[in-house]
Amino acid sequence: MGDLIATPELPQVVAPLILGVTLHLGLFIRGEWNLYAATVASGHALVFALVLARQLLIAPALWYVSAIPIAAYLFGLLGSISVYRLFFHRLRSFPGPRLSAVTKLWHLWKVRNAKNHLVLDSWRHYGPFVRTGPNEITIYHPAGVEYLNAPQNSNTRSDWYDLLYPTVGVFSRDPAIHVARAKVWNKATSPAAMKEYVHRISDHIMKFETAINERAGKPFVVNDLIYDMSFDIIADIGFGTTDMNSREGANAVGNALTIIGQTIPVPWMTRLALSLCPGVWRLPYWMNLFGYTIGIVEKRMKSKPDGLDVASFLIEDTQREDADKISHEALLGDSGVMFIAGSTTGPIFILILYCLARFPENMDKIREELRGVDYNDPNALAALPHINGVITETMRLFPAGPTFGSRQTPPEGLDCDGVYIPGNVKIFAPRWSIGRLEEAFEDPHNFIPERWYSKPELVKDKRAHAPWSLGRYTCSGKRIAQAQLRLTIAVLLTKYKISFPPGVDEMHAEKLLEDQLTPLPGDLELVFEELKA
Numbered sequence: 373m374g375d376l377i378a379t380p381e382l383p384q385v386v387a388p389l390i391l392g393v394t395l396h397l398g399l400f401i402r403g404e405w406n407l408y409a410a411t412v413a414s415g416h417a418l419v420f421a422l423v424l425a426r427q428l429l430i431a432p433a434l435w436y437v438s439a440i441p442i443a444a445y446l447f448g449l450l451g452s453i454s455v456y457r458l459f460f461h462r463l464r465s466f467p468g469p470r471l472s473a474v475t476k477l478w479h480l481w482k483v484r485n486a487k488n489h490l491v492l493d494s495w496r497h498y499g500p501f502v503r504t505g506p507n508e509i510t511i512y513h514p515a516g517v518e519y520l521n522a523p524q525n526s527n528t529r530s531d532w533y534d535l536l537y538p539t540v541g542v543f544s545r546d547p548a549i550h551v552a553r554a555k556v557w558n559k560a561t562s563p564a565a566m567k568e569y570v571h572r573i574s575d576h577i578m579k580f581e582t583a584i585n586e587r588a589g590k591p592f593v594v595n596d597l598i599y600d601m602s603f604d605i606i607a608d609i610g611f612g613t614t615d616m617n618s619r620e621g622a623n624a625v626g627n628a629l630t631i632i633g634q635t636i637p638v639p640w641m642t643r644l645a646l647s648l649c650p651g652v653w654r655l656p657y658w659m660n661l662f663g664y665t666i667g668i669v670e671k672r673m674k675s676k677p678d679g680l681d682v683a684s685f686l687i688e689d690t691q692r693e694d695a696d697k698i699s700h701e702a703l704l705g706d707s708g709v710m711f712i713a714g715s716t717t718g719p720i721f722i723l724i725l726y727c728l729a730r731f732p733e734n735m736d737k738i739r740e741e742l743r744g745v746d747y748n749d750p751n752a753l754a755a756l757p758h759i760n761g762v763i764t765e766t767m768r769l770f771p772a773g774p775t776f777g778s779r780q781t782p783p784e785g786l787d788c789d790g791v792y793i794p795g796n797v798k799i800f801a802p803r804w805s806i807g808r809l810e811e812a813f814e815d816p817h818n819f820i821p822e823r824w825y826s827k828p829e830l831v832k833d834k835r836a837h838a839p840w841s842l843g844r845y846t847c848s849g850k851r852i853a854q855a856q857l858r859l860t861i862a863v864l865l866t867k868y869k870i871s872f873p874p875g876v877d878e879m880h881a882e883k884l885l886e887d888q889l890t891p892l893p894g895d896l897e898l899v900f901e902e903l904k905a
């Protein structure tokens with residue numbers, strides 16, 4: 373028995389330990405490793421396997437001896453990373469949870485229930501600039517979204533956007549690709565193009581209203597009907613198709629988004645999983661969405677719709693004389709964006725209905741201002757203060773991207789009105805928390821649509837509200853989404869009284885809300901009762 377106990381020699385421990393420290397300080401400390409996560413992980417696994425195999429060849433009974441250099445290496449590497457991040461990192465003077473400074477894996481654990489909006493909000497008490505990761509600052513300041521997106525700064529998109537890699541499109545990290553694609557999108561959603569889309573949006577809303585009417589007077593969960601309507605609008609305006617299975621399409625998009633909630637803090641983990649084990653957990657949903665999109669794009673390429681659609685502009689761009697490789701590749705990437713970004717309107721509308729049902733006095737105010745207004749005229753609806761106040765106030769409390777939209781500071785760093793954030797740091801400005809700041813809003817937890825028109829004194833700092841983002845990142849689908857939201861509210865409220873069925877937990881949809889790029893509310897059960905003429 374005594375023969376089998378091996379005493380490690382000093383070089384067996386010291387050499388791998390030094391190697392670990394050297395690899396950290398000489399290599400891993402530099403640049404971004406997000407896209408190489410799979411290579412780094414499999415490279416390590418291969419070397420560890422070789423060390424073990426060598427030991428098995430030399431002395432199989434002492435196989436465990438191979439664990440000593442491996443452990444020493446990992447101790448050197450991870451120890452060096454931890455000490456550096458805690459005591460020497462450029463962000464060491466920013467306040468924040470200590471474990472966050474050491475590793476994002478802790479944050480990953482905390483968002484296992486897909487509630488990143490609440491996790492980040494729980495760190496708000498550290499102050500306006502909080503270190504929420506080794507190389508990450510979260511900004512809880514009314515001007516946060518502006519610090520990230522204002523036209524005058526040179527921030528770029530963060531590693532999160534690599535989730536869409538290798539497709540390219542308007543969500544690309546490369547500023548030149550983004551500018552080129554945003555131009556195509558802005559043409560596809562211009563006021564002139566909108567004239568083509570408005571009547572089609574209206575047709576889908578009427579179909580939705582018919583489905584509501586079939587259920588009038590009885591309690592039911594509205595979520596799926598709303599997701600189906602939003603999907604139909606996107607399929608029609610995006611690709612000129614009206615014959616798709618709405619439930620199947622809405623599920624393809626909704627399921628794909630469920631991988632995001634739990635992985636927001638650690639994009640490299642998602643890349644690692646997608647590369648090494650794409651068949652596990654919910655990852656196949658993500659790949660399926662790409663397959664689904666390819667199918668739709670191919671079908672669209674073979675057909676010629678009667679009117680304009682967003683795909684017309686994407687295809688036209690590939691047919692320019694000077695069209696480059698990016699234009700062709702982006703046809704698929706931007707078609708995927710159409711589904712992912714376009715799906716935002718569904719949950720926002722669910723949350724608008726939630727707010728209306730919780731604060732029913734707003735329904736009467738909207739009905740009052742709708743009197744005599746032709747709600748088929750989008751300009752007339754755009755001019756109604758309370759309908760727009762309700763939409764804006766809902767998106768203050770329940771923003772489209774509760775924590776989404778991180779950026780990377782430029783190499784020279786970023787000056788946030790006197791607070792300097794060093795270069796190449798990931799920055800967040802969580803709209804969920806910023807929309808609830810006392811410094812920005814009077815009575816921030818209350819639903820008061822009037823703060824957006826007749827009571828401007830309730831908005832202390834307007835910069836805290838940028839639901840469509842701003843500058844060069846402004847939402848390209850804003851006009852489409854606004855037209856859909858305003859008209860659906862007008863159609864429903866002129867015909868129905870909306871309320872919670874007796875006995876249901878009125879806050880259920882909010883309590884179960886998850887943050888997965890867009891908000892995902894829990895089931896919203898309502899009753900629609902037809903108003904007497």
Ligand code: HEM
Pocket residue numbers: 542543554557709710713714715716717720767772773776777778839840841844845846847848849850852853
């Ligand atoms: C209530 C509904 C919506 C809200 C609140 C919303 C909000 C946003 C926000 C905050 C961004 C910036 C994301 C970032 O920082 O990277 C964005 C980008 C974008 N959205 Fe929307 N969105 C909505 C609906 C839509 C719809 C229906 C479409 C398509 C038809 C769409 C298309 C886009 C596109 C293409 C971008 C990228 C713009 C760029 O980076 O140049 N969105 N949206």
